[in-house]
Amino acid sequence: MEFEDVVSTRRSVHEYSDEPIDRDTLDAVFEAATLAPSGYNLQPWEFLALRAPEKKQALREVAFDQEHVTAADTAVVVLGNTDPTAHAEPVFDDWLAKGYIPNEEVRDALLENVDGIGAQPVDERRIWTTRSTSLAAMTLMYAAWDHGIASCPMEGFDPEALVETFDVPDGYEPVMLVTLGYPAEDAADVENERKARRPVDEVVHYDEFEPVAETPLDEPAE
Ligand SMILES: Cc1cc2nc3c(=O)[nH]c(=O)nc-3n(C[C@H](O)[C@H](O)[C@H](O)COP(=O)(O)O)c2cc1C
Secondary structure, three states, X not given: OOHHHHHHHOOEOOOEOOOOOOHHHHHHHHHHHOOOOOHHHOOOEEEEEEOOHHHHHHHXXXXXXXXXXXXXXXXXXXXXXXXXXXXHHHHHHHHHHOOXXXXXXXXXXXXXXXXXXXXXXXXXHHHHHHHHHHHHHXXXXXXXXXXXXXXXXXXXXXXXXXXXXXXXXXXXXXXXXXXXXXXXXXXXXXXXXXXXXXXXXXXXXXXXXXXXXXXXXXXXXX
């Protein structure tokens, strides 16, 4: 699919067909997700991909009984590591080996910067990990749709119950759920009118932030 088509035809889908996603395709979609950018390339994301019916049912129970969790082939818990230092050494060694940084002093300075982020209060680090991990979640959804696999991002879940149910170790933020599955007939039909978006000239501010009067969604600005 052309990138523009991937973006313009993606929809959050609740109804899925029974067609299974084969594992190689799923792996390719996850691989694409890992190409997302991240702060210092620290890649704090991890994906708990639930495919077994009883696992998806357990997730649904901590996701306010949202039916698409079990209807989808795979329900993904997108996790963000709140420890920025977790993968810092190999990441900066890679930068050094590939010439992105000139020497070991710079590498050590970068490691110190990351230690500084790691010393921040946990609420700051939760924001830190959510930034990069959300980009991976979006990349996952676009990569999936490029393979004809529909998705739905979800914040409707109880994070504490989720962590307990799936024994997620301390230090991981459940950032989002993403359902993945081939859409049921008509569920992702581009003929379905897209949910309205706020107009571009209301949300984009060139050079300075000047609030713009809100335009009703059904009357887009000229
Ligand atoms: C952060 C976030 C949380 C969301 N949470 C839920 C959710 O819990 N359940 C759900 O069915 N959809 C959820 N959605 C999907 C939105 O309702 C959907 O993206 C929005 O209505 C726009 O529709 P579209 O994605 O089809 O363009 C969420 C989307 C985002 C980005």
